[in-house]
Amino acid sequence: MLSRGDLTDREWEVLEPLLPVSNSRCGRWRDHRQVVNGIIHRLSTGCQWRKLPERFGPWQTVHKRHMLWSADGTWEKLLRHVQAIADAAGDIVWDINVDSTSIRALQHASGAPKAPPPASPDASKGAAERSVHLRAHMHLRSFLEEVVRQGEALGRSRGGLTTKLHLSAEGKCRPLSLVITPGQRADCTQFEPVMDKICVPRLGLGRPRRRPDSVAGDKAYSNRRARAYLRRRGIRHVIPEKRDQEAGRLRRGSRGGRPPGFDKERYKKRNTVERAINKLKQFRAIATRYDKRAYVFLGTVTSAALLIWLRS
Template structure:
């Protein structure tokens, strides 16, 4: 077993949930060997062609990763591992939400398009954004954009109280955090072991001032989610100017807010994987698969 490969215990946790070949398209190469190759690339950020020979043909490893990113296999594997942890009572449902900027390498640019439109691929609509006019906004459909950091993507995520990612969403680097608040929370769906609906409601939520606006708070009240979000200075001043018509200040639990560092630590763990810290993937859905594979290793090794 090489450095970064799945251990026997991790493999046994993952093996029951892996897809099985239908037999019509030939046998798949050994799942464990290919997954180890994918995780090696996610961890090191190496080019696919430079994968060590012990992982088999590099194109097989890349195509498996691209296929599983497109059809949602990585997300399903992550959800199944999360479901097992939830059944054992190992998930802390006091969650936090935040985002992080990811610099895009020059190799991430130039994704092929058809007729001026972004090419369609199975599973692409999971991460696609509305079409954007050329110039200034970057390739919005691929989760690439321009921000202060240059050519960037933004990774929006929620994390449980044990610093493990629960949901991930990719956008261009210029997108505001609050605009993806609802998609991040609605993507939390932890299946039940046995009968029952997936769990999608946390016990409480903490977020920074980037999410301190009316729509975010109204959404949380509608779902009856206890939350701790600090009030912006300008919002506070506007409320005070209105006097009694401004309403009461939003509740703020200082002790709960101190635990928001869990999402920052989850981001730090994700960016220990170099293919997540710097984006090399041209397609948005492939980069989302890369980030999801990194999150899966965090859950397996926590």
């Protein structure tokens, strides 16, 4: 299965240069490859951190490393690097699709303490350790402000306590951008955040690519704001019109304007985002949410997306 197995030598060669290096002032880091393999094992099995096999080393080390990399943006940086490699090779199909999926949260995923983000670096610590914690603190600040308003991205929906994952996927069923919200949040409200998070860097000179060739979505994204956003950026879109919107347009006659363009053949490819969701949910730690903190769960989803790109 896609979610099983340790990193191969080829996959490790891609990731190793971007991981933090050890420094004598903040102690010797345990082998990153061993730790990442432990995180992959937990992703695929959904086991408790303390139940990790001994071959991955102390479970506390694996857990804390995952939390740190979720906080300081390391997982996101690795994902963008792998996307940049694929884009340089012409391997990304820029006809993207957007959708969302609800993820049932375990009862123990609730009840996270309303605590501030990790403390600012202590002056008594080494320079390297202070820089790591400072980077994590700054990356978390804006994210946690939104999390406080959303209650750790946990909400009530028909499925009970749930988190909703909003994503965009390119033409080969690989996630491009990820956003998490409480389970009751409507899809259309997160369309712009999902689109704004698309950012594939260039390996050489040039700005990151942020604009796809086309975007397809279901009727949940059929509103004036989404269409105006895409039209303003010059992006061709394929979003079906809701029946009540069509009826209202026809009722207004010539003042209702022209119907939005709709390409049936392009819309048939929207299933790529459904298949991307299916790939993500092969990981049991994503099919059910176990993480209390929203930023840690987002790191879990991002690390799974990274693995999908590495093994595609």
